Amino acid sequence: MAPKQIQLCFLEIANVGGYMASGQWKRDDDTSLTKDTLKYYQDLAKLADRGKVSAIFFADWFAGFDVYGGSMDEMLRRGHQVAHLDPMLMLPAMAACTDNVSFAVTMSTTYSKPYVLARQFSSLDHITNGRCAWNVVTSHTNSSARAVGYETITPHDERYIMADEFMDVVYKLWESSWAPDSVVLDKETGLAFDASKIKKVEHRGKYHMVSGRNQVHPSPQRTPVLFQAGTSKSGSAFAAKHAEGIFLNSFSAAQAGKVVKDMRAAAAANGRDPQSLKFFPCIMPIIGATKEEAAAKLAKALEYADPVAGLAQFSGYTGVDFSKFPIDEPINLEGESQAMAIQACFKALAVSEEESKESWTPRRLGMRMAMGGLHPCPVGTAADVADVMQQWVEEADVDGFNVGSITNPGSWTDVVDLLVPELQRRGLYWLDYAVPGGTFRENLLGCKTLRDDHYGSTFKWGTEKAQVIDQIEEPSELSEPKEEAAPAAETKVEATVESKPIDSTVAAPAIKV
Numbered sequence: 001m002a003p004k005q006i007q008l009c010f011l012e013i014a015n016v017g018g019y020m021a022s023g024q025w026k027r028d029d030d031t032s033l034t035k036d037t038l039k040y041y042q043d044l045a046k047l048a049d050r051g052k053v054s055a056i057f058f059a060d061w062f063a064g065f066d067v068y069g070g071s072m073d074e075m076l077r078r079g080h081q082v083a084h085l086d087p088m089l090m091l092p093a094m095a096a097c098t099d100n101v102s103f104a105v106t107m108s109t110t111y112s113k114p115y116v117l118a119r120q121f122s123s124l125d126h127i128t129n130g131r132c133a134w135n136v137v138t139s140h141t142n143s144s145a146r147a148v149g150y151e152t153i154t155p156h157d158e159r160y161i162m163a164d165e166f167m168d169v170v171y172k173l174w175e176s177s178w179a180p181d182s183v184v185l186d187k188e189t190g191l192a193f194d195a196s197k198i199k200k201v202e203h204r205g206k207y208h209m210v211s212g213r214n215q216v217h218p219s220p221q222r223t224p225v226l227f228q229a230g231t232s233k234s235g236s237a238f239a240a241k242h243a244e245g246i247f248l249n250s251f252s253a254a255q256a257g258k259v260v261k262d263m264r265a266a267a268a269a270n271g272r273d274p275q276s277l278k279f280f281p282c283i284m285p286i287i288g289a290t291k292e293e294a295a296a297k298l299a300k301a302l303e304y305a306d307p308v309a310g311l312a313q314f315s316g317y318t319g320v321d322f323s324k325f326p327i328d329e330p331i332n333l334e335g336e337s338q339a340m341a342i343q344a345c346f347k348a349l350a351v352s353e354e355e356s357k358e359s360w361t362p363r364r365l366g367m368r369m370a371m372g373g374l375h376p377c378p379v380g381t382a383a384d385v386a387d388v389m390q391q392w393v394e395e396a397d398v399d400g401f402n403v404g405s406i407t408n409p410g411s412w413t414d415v416v417d418l419l420v421p422e423l424q425r426r427g428l429y430w431l432d433y434a435v436p437g438g439t440f441r442e443n444l445l446g447c448k449t450l451r452d453d454h455y456g457s458t459f460k461w462g463t464e465k466a467q468v469i470d471q472i473e474e475p476s477e478l479s480e481p482k483e484e485a486a487p488a489a490e491t492k493v494e495a496t497v498e499s500k501p502i503d504s505t506v507a508a509p510a511i512k513v
């Protein structure tokens with residue numbers, strides 16, 4: 001049987017300085033300080049095209065991390081995950097450099113307005129010819145809440161309930177508002193758009209209100225490809241319902257395999273083809289033409305690595321201030337809240353201790369974060385790295401990798417020039433895009449718009465849900481979150497994700513000493 005072919009994305013963030021690896025911006029051969037220029041992003045798009053990379057995936061958030069030592073000072077001093085531009089603005093210029101590479105951009109359902117976000121993605125989808133994806137996040141930090149005007153962050157599970165309602169609203173705008181034959185543009189008759197086929201969306205929910213047509217006519221994909229990364233109970237339920245791509249942060253293939261299996265099963269329970277969810281774990285390889293060259297690249301990267309910045313980053317991901325622990329003693333997380341955490345980070349920490357039988361100290365953890373993080377960071381030849389990828393595909397049933405860079409753009413140049421040819425030789429990677437010049441969804445899933453078994457398709461024009469969007473229900477008692485998933489009704493909030501307070505108040509398991 002032919003091996004399963006994987007796809008690659010580049011994992012990027014639009015900030016000046018370090019993202020996944022800290023301190024490397026100080027090197028002469030690193031271009032991270034030019035990430036406030038268009039040229040940087042256009043060069044990256046051209047490189048990705050040369051490597052037949054599926055997408056450039058922009059992580060993003062507001063504010064930044066002020067958990068380590070109770071401030072953002074170390075992140076600022078060390079040039080790590082700060083000075084952070086809005087990625088949405090680079091995408092059109094990048095898209096102009098390639099007909100094939102797609103662009104995933106992160107936006108928050110907690111701080112965006114559905115109408116505004118729908119318009120932005122419809123516009124982006126038009127001008128990229130369908131090469132865009134939305135990484136749906138709920139935003140997990142207090143600093144982002146405060147930056148955009150809230151006293152404090154909305155509780156964890158409630159954010160996912162808000163997000164679930166948000167999705168209903170944007171599906172209505174993208175899928176229901178304009179009929180497929182509403183765009184006439186007939187110069188002879190002078191009819192531009194058939195007004196009878198363009199409906200106003202009327203949504204009055206607990207969290208979101210919209211009264212209006214999508215401002216933009218249907219774009220190639222209508223709904224952008226949907227990515228998601230949360231792995232808590234509510235995060236996974238959300239992904240099983242909405243996500244087409246899932247971005248994983250797993251320490252080992254065994255850990256990833258369990259997430260993939262559970263999420264595919266949850267998707268199947270929602271009536272979806274489990275294989276239509278595509279899983280992309282993060283990987284940060286150091287690749288050399290020979291093992292010796294790779295080892296030399298590692299040694300050089302270690303010279304510049306900044307473990308304090310790494311620890312400050314992990315503090316931001318978990319909401320735990322790692323500056324308070326003795327630097328060389330095993331970390332004890334007993335009693336620490338996970339309320340403001342990327343839960344996958346706690347899980348990766350626990351799994352890595354279990355598997356390596358070695359406990360983390362702040363010094364070790366900081367260095368590991370500085371050199372990539374708690375996901376695979378293989379060092380070797382292209383064949384060595386391809387072996388690791390192959391093992392993950394076989395053991396964890398993943399569909400591709402989100403490749404981060406240690407040094408910029410050197411790590412990605414090595415992927416394109418060394419790894420891609422090796423993967424192609426093994427039949428693990430396409431020789432060309434499935435649909436050159438096609439949409440992201442065509443290249444990822446083989447179809448242009450949402451699959452019929454995707455929840456969002458229930459909003460398509462002509463479906464029962466689409467037909468009732470003009471009806472406004474009387475403002476009613478807003479339904480409280482329910483314990484069981486329930487089909488969403490028009491204009492009402494339905495708690496379709498697990499809504500019991502679960503992880504948010506539970507203390508982290510003690511890290512074994």
Ligand SMILES: Cc1cc2nc3c(=O)[nH]c(=O)nc-3n(C[C@H](O)[C@H](O)[C@H](O)COP(=O)(O)O)c2cc1C
Pocket residue numbers: 058059060061106136137138139140156229230231232233234235236247248249282341342343344345
């Ligand atoms: C691999 C990975 C990447 C993420 N990237 C982002 C990001 O770019 N921006 C953001 O605001 N949150 C990001 N998150 C956070 C999640 O979207 C989510 O808000 C957080 O993990 C809390 O949800 P959970 O408890 O279900 O994990 C990421 C999480 C993971 C695991």
